[in-house]
Amino acid sequence: MFDLTSADLLDAFTRELRLCKLVPGEHVVVLAEPGSRGDYVAAFGAAKTCGAHVIAATVPGGSPAPMPSTHTGAGPGLTSVLEDRAAQALLKSADLVVDLTREGFIHAPVQQEILRGGTRIIFVCDAPDVLIRNLPKESDKDEVLKGVELLASARTMRVGSAAGTDLEVRLQGSKPEFQCGFADDPGRWDHWPSTMVLCWPEVSDGRIVLAPGDILLPFKEYVRDPVTLTVAGGHITDVSGGAEAHLLATFFEDADDAWARSLSHMGWGLMRTADWFATAMYGKGDLMGMDARAFAGNFLWSTGPHPVLGRESYAHLDIAMRGCTVSVDGADVVVSGRLAA
Ligand SMILES: [Fe+2]
Incomplete structure (x- = not known):
């Protein structure tokens, strides 16, 4: 055949x-x-x-x-x-x-x-049906650009969750960016599939609490026991909790990398066709994990490389969280894990 x-x-x-x-x-x-x-x-x-x-x-x-x-x-x-x-x-x-x-x-x-x-x-x-399900629309770009505009004129992003996350992010100089799933302008890089708004802050402070069901990338694993990460000045100073806390602490240690515990890009997803369970349904070699990274209403944050600050690092984690409320200068963009109207 x-x-x-x-x-x-x-x-x-x-x-x-x-x-x-x-x-x-x-x-x-x-x-x-x-x-x-x-x-x-x-x-x-x-x-x-x-x-x-x-x-x-x-x-x-x-x-x-x-x-x-x-x-x-x-x-x-x-x-x-x-x-x-x-x-x-x-x-x-x-x-x-x-x-x-x-x-x-x-x-x-x-x-x-x-x-x-x-x-x-x-x-x-990503896997073929992930591409097809998440084929972008031209209007996706207009939507993410609104988020970029909002971040560019704001001073502070706050992230909270019922699980206990309470993070304040300084936005000055954070170079807001987007991914919309297609590269149409000269000199543009993009990723199919993706629809997200992100920025590269230097300083953030507070606490990130991962809840069961949040997704750790690149491991492509769901969190099972809550993890509390203490953040000071844009760096993770403490990790506590159960099995996944131990996993993350070991990753930071093994990376032997100056920036492993430093926060990198963060933002929120707008890809409404994304499937949170894709991570559970595919082999790890078939999937990049953009369903998790760009899931509409997630909070995505990361560690390691930071091009805006000139930090080169291979120790890059992307962590996708559900159930967060994200506000930019007091205006909610995500409420309890759902995109604000
Ligand atoms: Fe990343």
């Missing part, structure tokens, strides 16, 4: 590339590594369908990160691209890069260099 899995994805990739404003005559590079999903070659057909020039480039796998580099969200990049000026030149020469590598280049400085030339990059690595 024929292998039809990539044909099944052609329509979704074509819609995605149209959201990326791919037009006839533009140049697309589909970047992959040997371990990339074979069916995502649909990106190649989609680029042709849009009338673009397209090259499929497969580079050797392997990452400088000290953890298994597959779908973690740490995004240090592939060593083969980081060390190869010819590969970088090819990516820079494209109008649009469809990044199908298993880890992306999310926190790699070389990605910023490629974007500065005007190349747009769309990163894709």
